[in-house]
Amino acid sequence: MHEWFQWSSLGIEVLAVGIVIVSIALGSLRCLVRLSARDPDAYPAYKALLGRSLLLALELLVAADVIRTVLFDLTTRGLEILGGLVLIRTFLSWSLIVEMEGRWPWQVAATKTDRVGGRDDWRPVRQSTDGFNPSNRRSVEIPVHSATHSGDIACNP
Numbered sequence: 708m709h710e711w712f713q714w715s716s717l718g719i720e721v722l723a724v725g726i727v728i729v730s731i732a733l734g735s736l737r738c739l740v741r742l743s744a745r746d747p748d749a750y751p752a753y754k755a756l757l758g759r760s761l762l763l764a765l766e767l768l769v770a771a772d773v774i775r776t777v778l779f780d781l782t783t784r785g786l787e788i789l790g791g792l793v794l795i796r797t798f799l800s801w802s803l804i805v806e807m808e809g810r811w812p813w814q815v816a817a818t819k820t821d822r823v824g825g826r827d828d829w830r831p832v833r834q835s836t837d838g839f840n841p842s843n844r845r846s847v848e849i850p851v852h853s854a855t856h857s858g859d860i861a862c863n864p
Contacts, residue, residue, distance in 0.1 A: 709778075716775045723767035730760030757806040765796045765803075 734756045741749035769792070776789040804812045 712774060712778050716771045716778075719767050719771040719774070723764040723771070726760050726767070727764045730756060734760075745832050755807060758803050765800050767794050769793055780841055 734753050737756075738749050738753035741752070772789055772792050776785045780788075801812055804810075
């Protein structure tokens, strides 16, 4: 059983590295194809793909470290090393989220919308833009979205 958990932890780490390598390879090819077609969104899409794959890989690496530490190195020194790794990887994850979304992970996204009664129309949602400060409440109105004939979502300003 001990050996199985070691292999599981190693497998999770290999999966994390594989996700990054495959994302870089396939994303680079996809970006080159889009650039050759003069797609203006090629670089932002490539950057978003790499960011998402790095976030997933960081989550998997934290999981592998937790498994390894809890099952094989449950000492004060092992827990200190795990804590340091989790702090560093959490900081990296937050940095990636700020880079990709332009906001901290705990802030509400300004683009969320709510479904109205299961129908195909969307309604504006008012959301606070000042975090959790109840004395300074402001809200922002989100544009109304409606379905087009082809099934795509279109924005109505």
